[in-house]
Amino acid sequence: MVIVNIIVTVLLAAGIFFFLVGSIGLLRFPDFYTRLHATGKCDTLGGGLVILGAIIYHFFQYPETLLVPAKLAFLVFFIFIANPTATHAIMKAAYKTGVKPWRLGEERR
Amino acid sequence: MAVFWILLSGIFDAFHVISGLVCCSIVSVISHDLLVKGKSERKLAKLLRLLMYLPWELWQIVLANIDVAYRVLHPKMPIDPLVIEFETTLRGEFSLLTLANSITLTPGTITILVDPERGKFWVHAIAKEPADALLVDQTMQRKVAHVFMETAVETRTLYPERTGDL
Numbered sequence: 153m154v155i156v157n158i159i160v161t162v163l164l165a166a167g168i169f170f171f172l173v174g175s176i177g178l179l180r181f182p183d184f185y186t187r188l189h190a191t192g193k194c195d196t197l198g199g200g201l202v203i204l205g206a207i208i209y210h211f212f213q214y215p216e217t218l219l220v221p222a223k224l225a226f227l228v229f230f231i232f233i234a235n236p237t238a239t240h241a242i243m244k245a246a247y248k249t250g251v252k253p254w255r256l257g258e259e260r261r
Numbered sequence: 262m263a264v265f266w267i268l269l270s271g272i273f274d275a276f277h278v279i280s281g282l283v284c285c286s287i288v289s290v291i292s293h294d295l296l297v298k299g300k301s302e303r304k305l306a307k308l309l310r311l312l313m314y315l316p317w318e319l320w321q322i323v324l325a326n327i328d329v330a331y332r333v334l335h336p337k338m339p340i341d342p343l344v345i346e347f348e349t350t351l352r353g354e355f356s357l358l359t360l361a362n363s364i365t366l367t368p369g370t371i372t373i374l375v376d377p378e379r380g381k382f383w384v385h386a387i388a389k390e391p392a393d394a395l396l397v398d399q400t401m402q403r404k405v406a407h408v409f410m411e412t413a414v415e416t417r418t419l420y421p422e423r424t425g426d427l
Contacts, residue, residue, distance in 0.1 A: 193329050
């Protein structure tokens with residue numbers, strides 16, 4: 153059980169690290185499109201890793217109920233499809249409305 | 262074939278007969294590409310190739326996030342965004358969807374627009390290296406074309422000054 157605890161802790165820590173990186177990117181990047189890069193990619197993987205840690209922990213802690221890990225795996229699959237689609241939809245809306253992309257050397261927007 | 266199997270086993274109750282029928286129908290659906298002449302869509306082969314493509318894509322997701330983490334946490338923040346445009350010869354709805362999702366999930370690029378009739382993609386890249394990986398190497402387009410058994414790609418770049426107009 154100790155090795156399972158270590159693996160789950162590492163997965164949760166990695167997931168939280170990616171969420172933190174996404175939030176720092178949200179503050180640091182100079183433009184709407186680049187901020188979308190940071191949050192859209194990092195939130196996807198961070199959420200996926202946290203839920204993967206939950207799946208592994210639940211699978212070893214309560215081996216009778218296999219339904220909960222199955223539902224969580226479905227959730228991970230859904231996140232990996234819905235997050236990029238939502239990111240793309242937001243970026244498409246901004247492009248059609250006319251938000252200009254930032255070039256190197258300009259000031260922050 | 263089912264009758265032959267029933268005769269061999271010698272058990273005639275309902276469970277075995279019905280399970281034999283079910284197995285026969287599943288096998289015939291899967292292998293009907295071989296039996297029936299004509300334009301076959303080969304859905305099973307495409308599904309298997311899609312399942313083999315998924316681990317590569319998961320690895321690209323991890324690489325993408327490590328790349329974003331590097332760019333965010335670096336003191337000089339090395340980004341140089343540009344919008345690129347390219348054409349592919351993929352026309353199927355599902356293959357364009359897979360390519361757009363993969364572009365959004367791989368390091369440094371996000372799909373902005375897709376034109377399904379001409380197979381055009383407008384993509385926002387966060388620096389020159391991911392843009393080159395998409396334009397010059399064309400690894401992802403070739404892999405998606407391999408999954409859906411369509412032909413390969415051609416590209417051209419939109420000059421960065423022309424961003425903002427469609």
